[in-house]
Amino acid sequence: MIAPAVIDTLSQIVGRPHVRTAxxxxxxxxxxxxxxxxxxxxxxxLPGTRDEVIGVIRLLAAHHIxxxxxxxxxxxxxxxxxxxxxxxxxLTRLNRVxxxxxxxxxxxxxxxxxxxxxxxxxxxxxxxxxxxxxxQTACTIGGNVAENAGGPHCLKYGATVNHVLALEVVLADGRxxxxxxxxxxxxxxxxxxxxxxxxxxxxxxxxxxxxxxxxPRAVRTLLADFASLRTAGEAVSAVIASGIVPAALEMMDxxxxxxxxxxxxxxxxxxxxxxxxxxxxxxxxxxxxDEDAATVEQILRTHGARSVRVAADVKERERLWLGRKKAxxxxxxxxxxxxxxxxxxxxSTLPDVLEAISAIAARYELNVSNVFHxxxxxxxxxxxxxxxxxxxxDRVDEASGEIMAVCxxxxxxxxxxxxxxxxxxxxxxLLFDGDSLAAMRGVRRVFDPAERVNPGKVVPxxxxxxxxxxx
Amino acid sequence: MSLVERVRAxxxxxxxxxxxxxxxxxxxxxxxxxxxxxxxxxxxxxxxWRVRVEGSGTxxxxxxxxxxxxxxxxxxxxxxIQPQDLTATAEAGIGFDxxxxxxxxxxxxxxxxxxGLAGRTLGSVVATATAGPLRHGFGPVRDHLLGVTFxxxxxxxIQSGGRVMxxxxxxxxxxxxxxxxxxxxxxxxxxxxxxxxxxxxxxxxLEGSREDLSRVADDINAAGLSLAALELVSPSxxxxxxxxxxxxxxxSAPLVAAEEAGLRxxxxxxxxxxxxxxxxxxxMRAAEAFATRPVTFRIGGLPDSSDELLDLIQHQVGDExxxxxxxxxxxxxxxxxxxxxxxxxxxxxxALEVPLTLERAPxxxxxxxxxxxxxxxxxxxxxAGLRHTFxxxxxxxxxxxxxxxxx
Numbered sequence: 001m002i003a004p005a006v007i008d009t010l011s012q013i014v015g016r017p018h019v020r021t022a023x024x025x026x027x028x029x030x031x032x033x034x035x036x037x038x039x040x041x042x043x044x045x046l047p048g049t050r051d052e053v054i055g056v057i058r059l060l061a062a063h064h065i066x067x068x069x070x071x072x073x074x075x076x077x078x079x080x081x082x083x084x085x086x087x088x089x090x091l092t093r094l095n096r097v098x099x100x101x102x103x104x105x106x107x108x109x110x111x112x113x114x115x116x117x118x119x120x121x122x123x124x125x126x127x128x129x130x131x132x133x134x135x136q137t138a139c140t141i142g143g144n145v146a147e148n149a150g151g152p153h154c155l156k157y158g159a160t161v162n163h164v165l166a167l168e169v170v171l172a173d174g175r176x177x178x179x180x181x182x183x184x185x186x187x188x189x190x191x192x193x194x195x196x197x198x199x200x201x202x203x204x205x206x207x208x209x210x211x212x213x214x215x216p217r218a219v220r221t222l223l224a225d226f227a228s229l230r231t232a233g234e235a236v237s238a239v240i241a242s243g244i245v246p247a248a249l250e251m252m253d254x255x256x257x258x259x260x261x262x263x264x265x266x267x268x269x270x271x272x273x274x275x276x277x278x279x280x281x282x283x284x285x286x287x288x289x290d291e292d293a294a295t296v297e298q299i300l301r302t303h304g305a306r307s308v309r310v311a312a313d314v315k316e317r318e319r320l321w322l323g324r325k326k327a328x329x330x331x332x333x334x335x336x337x338x339x340x341x342x343x344x345x346x347x348s349t350l351p352d353v354l355e356a357i358s359a360i361a362a363r364y365e366l367n368v369s370n371v372f373h374x375x376x377x378x379x380x381x382x383x384x385x386x387x388x389x390x391x392x393x394d395r396v397d398e399a400s401g402e403i404m405a406v407c408x409x410x411x412x413x414x415x416x417x418x419x420x421x422x423x424x425x426x427x428x429x430l431l432f433d434g435d436s437l438a439a440m441r442g443v444r445r446v447f448d449p450a451e452r453v454n455p456g457k458v459v460p461x462x463x464x465x466x467x468x469x470x471x
Numbered sequence: 472m473s474l475v476e477r478v479r480a481x482x483x484x485x486x487x488x489x490x491x492x493x494x495x496x497x498x499x500x501x502x503x504x505x506x507x508x509x510x511x512x513x514x515x516x517x518x519x520w521r522v523r524v525e526g527s528g529t530x531x532x533x534x535x536x537x538x539x540x541x542x543x544x545x546x547x548x549x550x551x552i553q554p555q556d557l558t559a560t561a562e563a564g565i566g567f568d569x570x571x572x573x574x575x576x577x578x579x580x581x582x583x584x585x586x587g588l589a590g591r592t593l594g595s596v597v598a599t600a601t602a603g604p605l606r607h608g609f610g611p612v613r614d615h616l617l618g619v620t621f622x623x624x625x626x627x628x629i630q631s632g633g634r635v636m637x638x639x640x641x642x643x644x645x646x647x648x649x650x651x652x653x654x655x656x657x658x659x660x661x662x663x664x665x666x667x668x669x670x671x672x673x674x675x676x677l678e679g680s681r682e683d684l685s686r687v688a689d690d691i692n693a694a695g696l697s698l699a700a701l702e703l704v705s706p707s708x709x710x711x712x713x714x715x716x717x718x719x720x721x722x723s724a725p726l727v728a729a730e731e732a733g734l735r736x737x738x739x740x741x742x743x744x745x746x747x748x749x750x751x752x753x754x755m756r757a758a759e760a761f762a763t764r765p766v767t768f769r770i771g772g773l774p775d776s777s778d779e780l781l782d783l784i785q786h787q788v789g790d791e792x793x794x795x796x797x798x799x800x801x802x803x804x805x806x807x808x809x810x811x812x813x814x815x816x817x818x819x820x821x822a823l824e825v826p827l828t829l830e831r832a833p834x835x836x837x838x839x840x841x842x843x844x845x846x847x848x849x850x851x852x853x854x855a856g857l858r859h860t861f862x863x864x865x866x867x868x869x870x871x872x873x874x875x876x877x878x
Contacts, residue, residue: 104773104800126695148639159637161646162614177849183800184611185771186650187826188843188854189871190600193613193646197639214695241555243667244723284697285729292723344635348555376636377556416637424640431640435627439860440642446856458641 001084002042006063010045010087013055018093020044029073029088030081033135033328034340036387037078037422041068041088048093050110050168050206057204058174060087066452069200071112071143074135076340077421079147079199079457086455089204091142097121098207105212106165106182111142111205118210127212130157133417134325145205148197150417152248152324153280155375157213159417161196168207169195172448182209194443199419200454202447216247216282220293221317224305225273229253229358229370231304232275233351236374238303239279240347244292249375250278250324256331256369256382260323263330267323273306277374278324327371328382334367335384339396343404345412347377356406357381364399378416379407405430425460474498474520474538481514482507493533493540499525503545505562505620505628505659511541512657513626516864522624523868524653526592527566529762531599534834535868543594546659551634552577557665558617558634563594563658579665582609582699582721584754586761586794586803586830594658599830600650601769603758604700604719607798609666613649620660621648624862634662647857650828652842654854654871655861669699669721673731674750675742677716681790684716685778687738688797691718692774694737696730698798703777705793708760708805709753717753718742757794764792764805767830768813770820772800780825787816803830810839817844829870837870 011019020026021043030038047053060067068082069089082088094110097118101107102125109118115136118129132151133139139149145167150159157163166180180192195202226232232251239249252260257269257276269276279296283289297308311317323330331338345353354370357379361368372380381403387393404414404427414420414427428437441459445451472480475487475498486507488499502508515522515538523537526544533540543564551560554577561570568589574581584603585596595601597619600612609615618632621644631644648658677687684703691701700719709715718734720727734742745753761767772780777797784790784804792805808816817827817840829842846854858871 101773103775106773148643150637154637158610158614161643162610171849175849177853178847179850181771181824181826183771183773183825185769185801185826185828186600188846188850189651189654189857190613190646190649191850191853193649194643197643201642237555240557241667243670245666283726283729284695284733288723288725288729291725295723344637346553346556346558346635348553373637378637411633412635413633413638413640415640416635417639419639420641428641431633432630436630437641439623439627439629439644442860443642443644443647443857446853446860 002065002087006059006065007043009059010043010056013059014045014047014052018046018048029070029090032073032075032078032080034076034078034423036337036339037081039081039083041082042084042086044088044090046090046093050094053089053091053094053204053206054170054174054176056089057170057172061173064450064452066455068454069146069204071140072114072138074139075143075147075421076342076418077415077423079419079421079454081422091204092140094206100125102127104182106209107212108207108209109141111140111145111208113141115139115141115144122212123215126215128215129163129210130154130213131160131163134328141208141210142205145196145208146198146200147417147419150373150378152250152373155249155373156245156247161193163211164192164196164208165211166209167192167195167205169203169205171203172450172453180209184211197419199421199458201444201458203453217284218286218289219280219282219317220289221311221320222279222293222297222300222308223269223311223320224277224279224300224308225270226275226277226304227306228274229354230351232277233354233374235277235300235303235305236350237348238299239296240375242295242299244296246279246296246375247282248278248280251370251372251374252276252324252327253370255367256327256371259330259334259369260327263326263333265323265326265330267319269323278320324371331369331382331384336386336388337384339383339385339400340418341379341381341383341400341403342415342418343407343412344376344378344416345407345410349410350374350377353379353406353410357403360399360402360406364395366396366399376416377412420458422457425458428460477514477518478511478539481510488542495534497537497540499540499542501542501545505546505622508541508622508657508659509626509628512622512624512866515866516625520866521868522866524657526564526595527590529588530591530595531831532833536834537868541657543592549573552579554579557667559663559665560634561593561661561663563597563661564592566590566592567596574665575668578668580668581615581663582666583612583615584758586758586767588759588762589755593661597649597658597661598651598653601830604702604754604794604796606801607701607796608697608699608721613646615664616645616649616661617664618662619645619648619658621656621658623656624866625864629656632662636664652871653867653869654858657867671720671722671724671727673720673727674745674753675718675734676745676753677742678711678713681714681781684714685797687716687741690737691734692798694733696733696737697726698730701796701798703795703797704757705790707791708757708794710756716742760792761803761805764807766808766832766836767803767805768827769801769803769830770825770827772823772825774798774800776800776823777802783819787819788812810836813840841870841872843871
């Protein structure tokens with residue numbers, strides 16, 4: 001529990017309405033997008049300015065109180081949950097786009113700016129912010145930085161780290177440091193890039209300078225459907241090997257297709273398909289994008305697509321994308337609980353890995369749906385279940401572990417964009433040896449010696465072999 | 472037992488290169504595997520040996536004060552090239568030219584064109600984060616890395632990242648190694664993100680005064696074209712009588728045709744295409760010329776400050792050997808410079824919020840001004856902490872700190 005005197009001081013810093021102490025208020029923040037994990041924070045604080053963030057962090061440092069930074073809470077790894085001995089620092093009120101520089105194509109934002117609002121602010125200048133996680137209508141740039149968020153279009157444009165130029169960071173002890181530079185050249189070692197994806201363990205970003213890109217003038221969106229997952233996976237490999245880099249190459253399996261088609265986000269996906277591929281080509285000129293789209297269409301057809309449909313207009317394109325981006329939401333209707341997985345495999349192994357996942361699902365008698373960034377090899381096998389059924393949660397955990405093991409054995413990794421949080425810590429020793437985990441912990445302690453920021457996340461401590469650099 | 476005898480007992484007789492002693496007499500040791508590098512550095516830590524790391528010896532002078540020189544020349548294998556996944560894994564000691572050739576044999580391409588001689592090692596390019604003109608279209612060195620395996624100064628073998636396109640498992644130590652100048656360990660193995668060899672690779676050139684070419688570059692930038700490179704090159708570097716503005720287009724035939732049309736529209740058709748062999752020679756000469764001067768640094772400003780930065784460079788250290796990427800805001804300089812001159816320039820740039828990274832120089836200069844100079848407030852302790860984490864015995868002879876340290 002947080003001492004009343006500390007809560008009083010927090011109220012003085014941010015204002016009483018922005019300190020939440022009641023059980024019902026705190027319960028609102030007890031989960032993120034992965035609802036299987038729940039923690040009730042000690043107190044929830046919502047600062048409204050950078051100076052208030054600094055004031056809060058310095059107060060917590062003085063009292064040695066742990067805290068957890070949080071954006072919109074759309075994360076999918078239990079990364080932004082706080083225990084009752086910790087303060088949850090919610091940054092959604094820091095939601096200003098501070099500047100847009102169209103000449104140098106960059107913007108400076110506060111961490112609570114919602115992803116799509118940044119692109120909206122850039123749009124009048126013919127620019128956009130490229131990382132587009134599926135939760136982009138709700139998730140914040142600060143959260144994107146913490147998780148190194150991706151999205152469908154990072155196949156061509158890269159993930160968050162490729163778009164962050166500079167950061168203002170408040171460290172655990174309240175010191176403020178500037179990392180990176182607006183031109184993107186690191187000022188010393190590349191600490192800005194190291195910070196991105198550190199899941200809140202290195203401090204709180206209060207100002208974020210990001211790169212903007214010209215909005216592509218020509219866009220073509222194709223929907224291909226396949227009679228088997230394997231064929232669809234092989235078609236993905238063929239597109240990648242062709243040398244054409246689509247802006248996005250997304251796959252959904254039958255279970256996911258039907259969940260979407262049963263929802264308000266119905267996009268007209270063929271219900272009888274084993275899988276659909278959504279491929280998008282973009283560029284500056286219609287002629288070149290048309291030629292690349294025609295080549296991709298040909299590849300898809302020669303690799304088993306039953307049909308390939310090209311979106312006729314913007315409206316149809318948006319409908320096709322809405323179905324994809326709201327697929328997680330649509331699956332929420334299928335069952336009471338949903339475990340969203342996130343693994344990445346070498347793209348050429350997709351057909352085998354997808355078959356292996358199907359076999360695991362069958363063996364555990366679980367409903368696994370796949371909706372994922374096929375072009376990156378970034379899988380999202382989602383397990384729908386009802387946790388009230390005795391023993392089912394254990395089965396889901398065991399199946400999840402087997403799926404991760406299959407992905408690692410294929411040369412892959414346990415998360416491509418959702419982060420480790422608390423959900424995936426158990427898999428970290430499958431990927432990294434003790435020395436590598438200890439090195440990560442050592443880095444964390446450089447930024448936060450007492451490990452007070454977002455404690456108990458990312459690196460499983462019991463797996464670290466202690467060594468002089470850490471102790 | 473002497474140092475050489477100890478190393479031979481550890482790694483075998485042939486690990487010490489008897490016929491290739493460094494000019495300063497320091498024994499040169501060539502481990503043949505990442506494990507051997509780890510064994511050597513672990514022993515160096517316990518014995519208190521100071522170690523300097525070398526690639527092919529064509530970029531950074533091998534002149535840091537040390538007890539032994541660790542050369543990566545035997546770690547020159549490419550264990551994996553996966554053209555269907557557009558990935559490869561290569562040991563750090565492979566020459567960039569050899570790597571490029573092996574990749575091309577598989578139809579794939581690492582879209583980096585670092586300055587220096589063709590045989591520069593991959594490890595050197597990663598450790599110094601020296602991207603060339605292709606940074607305009609394909610990003611800095613870090614964007615081409617999927618993972619690294621490195622050895623800490625006390626001999627621990629650390630894995631970071633992997634060989635898949637996206638990876639957020641744990642902290643991103645890979646990007647810390649890119650441009651770390653060896654301060655955080657010795658890079659042994661690199662997992663690379665590749666592209667398919669471009670079907671068309673076209674370079675167009677315009678010669679003129681720097682001021683005129685800068686205006687043309689502004690027009691090109693404003694057009695929002697997808698260029699592989701947009702580079703403003705000084706006459707000495709280009710080996711031409713006047714400044715050269717070079718544009719490189721790379722990709723599929725339709726893409727290149729479309730961008731070339733856009734370029735014509737933006738410039739009124741001012742740039743003339745080079746024949747393939749002319750283009751190759753132009754880019755190669757410009758890259759290699761940097762290795763002929765004793766000092767190289769890069770600065771990173773904003774695209775709209777390119778001209779102002781060129782003026783400042785011209786005024787302070789001369790602009791005889793300069794290559795600038797006006798679309799990105801970066802600028803590389805080569806020449807001769809004193810400690811005082813570099814410090815003065817760094818101060819002037821710092822006032823403009825522009826970092827200067829010293830890429831190569833003789834050890835006394837590197838030691839005096841450091842690769843990074845004074846850190847900004849609060850950053851120095853972070854870098855020192857990271858140094859201690861990865862090299863607790865301070866065994867690696869690197870110029871991450873300098874006499875100018877601050878913060």
